[in-house]
Amino acid sequence: MADPSSYRPKPGQIPDSPGVYKFRDEHRRVIYVGKAKNLRQRVANYFQDLAHLHPRTRTMVTTAASVEWTVVSTEVEALQLEYSWIKEFDPRFNVKYRDDKSYPYLAVTLNEEFPRVQVMRGAKKKGVRYFGPYGHAWAIRETVDLMLRVFPVRTCSAGVFKNAARTGRPCLLGYIGKCSAPCVGRVTPEEHRELADDFCDFMAGRTGTYIRRLEKDMMQAAEEMEYERAARLRDDAEALKRAMEKSAVVLADATDADLIAVAEDELEAALQIFHVRGGRVRGQRGWVTDKVEAVDTSGLVEHALQQLYGEERGDAVPKEVLVPALPEDAEAVSQWLAERRGSQVSLRIPQRGDKKDLMVTVQRNAQQALGLHKTKRASDLTTRSRALEEIAEALGLDTAPLRIECYDISHLQGDDVVASMVVFEDGLARKSEYRRFQIKGFEGQDDVRSMHEVITRRFRRYLSDRERTGEWTEEQDATEGGEVTASLTDEDGRPKRFAYPPQLVVVDGGQPQVAAAKRALDELGIDDIAVCGLAKRLEEVWLPDDDDPVVLPRSSEGLYLLQRVRDEAHRFAITYQRAKRAKRFRSSPLDDVSGLGETRKQALIKHFGSVKKLRQATIDEICEVPGIGRRTAESVAAALASTTPAAPAVNTATGEIIEEDDGGSS
Secondary structure, three states: OOOHHHOOOOOOOOOOOOEEEEEEOOOOOEEEEEEEOOHHHHHHHOOOOHHHOOHHHHHHHHHOOEEEEEEOOOHHHHHHHHHHHHHHHOOOOOOOOEEOOOOOEEEEEOOOOOOEEEEEOOOOOOOEEEEOOOOOHHHHHHHHHHHOOOOOOEOOOHHHHHHHHHHOOOOHHHHOOOOOOHHHOOOOHHHHHHHHHHHHHHHOOOOHHHHHHHHHHHHHHHHOOOHHHHHHHHHHHHHHHHHHHOOOEOOOOOOOEEEEEEEEOOOEEEEEEEEEEOOEEEEEEEEEEEOOOOOOHHHHHHHHHHHHHOOOOHHHOOOEEEOOOOOOOHHHHHHHHHHHHOOOOEEEOOOOHHHHHHHHHHHHHHHHHHHHHHHHHHHOHHHHHHHHHHHHHHHOOOOOOOEEEEEEEEEEOOEEEEEEEEEEEOOEEOHHHOEEEEOOOOOOOOHHHHHHHHHHHHHHHHHHHHHOOOEOOHHHHHHOOOOOOOEOEOOOOOEOHHHOOOOEEEEEOOHHHHHHHHHHHHHOOOOOOEEEEEEOOOOEEEOOOOOOOEOOOOOOHHHHHHHHHHHHHHHHHHHHHHHHHHHHHOOOHHHHOOOOOHHHHHHHHHHHOOHHHHHHOOHHHHHOOOOOOHHHHHHHHHHHHOOOOOOOOEOOOOOOEOOOEOOOOO
16 A cells, blocks of 8 residues: 555645646556646645545555646646546546446448448447437337338448449349439439438438428329329328337427436446437437546536547537536536537536426436346345355454344434344345334434444344244233244244344444444343444444454445445335334324323323323323323323224235334343
């Protein structure tokens, strides 16, 4: 690990003008490229105290061995040079988008004497007009087949074209009227190029002109009683309309825009781009990237714009580019896009109307793409095995943790404090063993104390279940304040519920939460279960009694699995907390008690713990609550007696009662 101070430039050595800088490692390989409006300020930020740097930035500067820079005149030049260097050096610490699949384009080779229409993939070539991308190659072929009736442009390969020219006989498309047969001289090069230009204009969105022209010619032919020609023109117009119908109409006819949406988490990001031309969605594509550098949404958008339009010129850059967040140097990026298009480009965030609604759709696609990417990654057995091995190695475990339990605390400003327990076995969620807890007995936002209580209750129950044998009844279990349990084993004899111990306990939080969980296990005499914590902000793994966290590589499958476990625990906890909060504000039997306000309702619930226990209380016990007189107590008892308690929730798939720890000792 290099010391950044060993290659830090001297004070005043870096100019304060716009430019681009490169970090190189000890082997002189470029590992990071960045741009700045003020080189001196930007580069100096990398040489502050390492503890204040983002973990990814810290890794980069300790990997580097030197830094150099190039001064340019404007921010636009800096943007262009940054893109060129990223493409040339492929730095390991720069965000690089990769297509989640290879998208086909409809291409017209205008650089040839007789332009050809074909399906193309891969890098774009100069002199070729591209339309798309499309989701499938067959969609392009269907569109081309319809349009060749009106624009009979050449579609054959160079070999077929030369062979037809040599023999003087066109291919089948030439005989059936779907090719103008320039190979045998039926049209001149100028006439064929005019057909290709008309084809491109129609694909670019200028559709109304051609359809109106065909309909006008059709009517004229009918008036002249050339009915066969009129029928042919009618069929041509219908073919163009069917080709147009394959693209959804989403915006006004004159709208040319690209809509970009981002879905991200701490480690990865997914981009979705909708290409709208002539008000229709002409193409869609998606990218997925690892967040190898400390970058926010605006930074991801800027990188996407560079990659999307870095090689594009002319109409390939639309009039409007709609994004979820503006880049840091939005004005410079807009100017750069305008230079590539040759006219003004609007770079903005849609605020209302149809464009805002379409952006929501693009965002939904980005979320689904990220979720699908993660699902594919999580479902791979080899990847899961590697993740468990990496966790075991990082935490110093003897074996891979085949069962991982994760705990999270959720509350709203200290009210409705709840906790969740989620279970992952062999890297996959085991939702049937999820549990949730109510935290009672103290008020306030004390996550550490809450974590200690939850771990204590869960593993006290584990010790109790481990000592039992045989079957037990719901009544016996309920008296202990635990959960309703039918037996200690399921159908295949496997220990279930709290009787099955994990190899690793993960808590959502840093060193304080980890210490609380470890202390709870120590108090119960449990010393064979490992504990760690995953802090959200920097994705650091904390171990008990360690002053410094374990920083797993950002590309680590082990870190990815821990993050998934932590996020699932957070989701499960916050869902329960929101449900409890909503239930608290829903109608209650106490609402019917005359003269009982919200304050005294809360006092009753707080005193007894639940409506169920309040229903079981006597009038004298109700009178013990501050502010509740005998007359009010009688009204409360009467109201509760006249209502029927809700039946327990049942899992329709398994027939089991949905369990919920009500705060009693387990």
